[in-house]
Amino acid sequence: MNDKEISEIINELGEQREQYFNSVAPPIIQTSNFSFKTVNDLRNAFEDESKNFIYSRAKNPTLNILSEKLAALDGAEDCLVVNSGAGAIFISVLANVKSGDHIISVAQPYSWTQKMFDTVFPRFNISVSYVDGRDANNFKDAIRDNTTLIYLESPNSWSFAIQDLHSIATLAKSKNIITVCDNSYCTPLYQQPIALGIDISVQSATKYICGHSDVVAGVICGSNEMISKIFKSEYMNLGIGTTPFNAWLLLRGLRTLSVRMDRVSANTKKIIEFLKNNEQVEKILYPLMPEFDQYELAKKQMKDAGGLFSFIIKAQSALEIENFCNSLRHILMAVSWGGYESLIIPGIASIPAAAFDASNEDHRRIRIYIGLEDADYIIDDLNRGFNSMKI
Ligand SMILES: *Cc1c(COP(=O)(O)O)cnc(C)c1O
Numbered sequence: 001m002n003d004k005e006i007s008e009i010i011n012e013l014g015e016q017r018e019q020y021f022n023s024v025a026p027p028i029i030q031t032s033n034f035s036f037k038t039v040n041d042l043r044n045a046f047e048d049e050s051k052n053f054i055y056s057r058a059k060n061p062t063l064n065i066l067s068e069k070l071a072a073l074d075g076a077e078d079c080l081v082v083n084s085g086a087g088a089i090f091i092s093v094l095a096n097v098k099s100g101d102h103i104i105s106v107a108q109p110y111s112w113t114q115k116m117f118d119t120v121f122p123r124f125n126i127s128v129s130y131v132d133g134r135d136a137n138n139f140k141d142a143i144r145d146n147t148t149l150i151y152l153e154s155p156n157s158w159s160f161a162i163q164d165l166h167s168i169a170t171l172a173k174s175k176n177i178i179t180v181c182d183n184s185y186c187t188p189l190y191q192q193p194i195a196l197g198i199d200i201s202v203q204s205a206t207k208y209i210c211g212h213s214d215v216v217a218g219v220i221c222g223s224n225e226m227i228s229k230i231f232k233s234e235y236m237n238l239g240i241g242t243t244p245f246n247a248w249l250l251l252r253g254l255r256t257l258s259v260r261m262d263r264v265s266a267n268t269k270k271i272i273e274f275l276k277n278n279e280q281v282e283k284i285l286y287p288l289m290p291e292f293d294q295y296e297l298a299k300k301q302m303k304d305a306g307g308l309f310s311f312i313i314k315a316q317s318a319l320e321i322e323n324f325c326n327s328l329r330h331i332l333m334a335v336s337w338g339g340y341e342s343l344i345i346p347g348i349a350s351i352p353a354a355a356f357d358a359s360n361e362d363h364r365r366i367r368i369y370i371g372l373e374d375a376d377y378i379i380d381d382l383n384r385g386f387n388s389m390k391i
Contacts, residue, residue, distance in 0.1 A: 065251060086116075166301070323388040327384050
């Protein structure tokens, strides 16, 4: 997809301004239901609840503008926008498995994806094998007679490990196995799972699509057949669709997706340069860095990499890392990412301070997201953090 096409999708596709007083911004159609003039009109509408506006648990015009754009950006036929990324993942997988099935998942997927596999699905006799996704052969070796789904997350949002989407999709197709890929890290602007052969591309829209840290939402893109299958069962049964107001905020976020992603990526490269030259940084993990062990694959399937990465900080004690984080004034300590604001999460927040082991890289890992601020403003803050460690 070229930049002109992206502009057209973001600015024009799905807008029907003449239907709402030629207002430039679309209205929030805050209604639960839609009325009909004649029995025949109602009868016609009932024929397909996935196409007609009848009830907002199914279809809503504000959501429709958004889902048309998101499907097009992903190069997909159709799309559903739901109340969270976790919900998008859950119903995409659930719709495609039954009791007795086996799933192969990339190791250490997003925490709630892993919880779904480890705690919910075993109750329904669905088993999961985890494989190191850096070698596509591991998927091949893990396939069993009852394998029906392969779950991918590339890059992983903590380790940034990558899977070869095209070769895994090709393998899966040859065995009639459905593939799902979490594309939150790249968004369709930087990686196109569907074009690489993946069946379902999911995203946490809470991250870059929203971009303003004020909505939790998820996106599911796929073929008409696949989306219709999910819509008619899990989507409608759970009532999981996003609200008109949140759809409107997501549309507003989407208007600036390309400029935000470009700015975030440019900022990130400057900050990585700064960190590379810093003696207190042992290692940086960012897929589009020549030092990254999967750099060639990253370059092949990703256009760019956005603002999320990790670095391993040199520290002898948990206190040093705590001083680093606690002294920051601009970079916020918070989960999530993809918004306008830079964020940091230290690995030590997940363990008791007394359990700190300097020889364990994970304990010295700092995950950072670079937002839209001026790069030097962030660098000043990082310098403040590094200086605080020396005291
Ligand atoms: C945040 C995130 C999710 C979950 O999305 P929510 O919108 O928080 O439910 C899933 N996958 C990845 C990679 C994420 O970063």
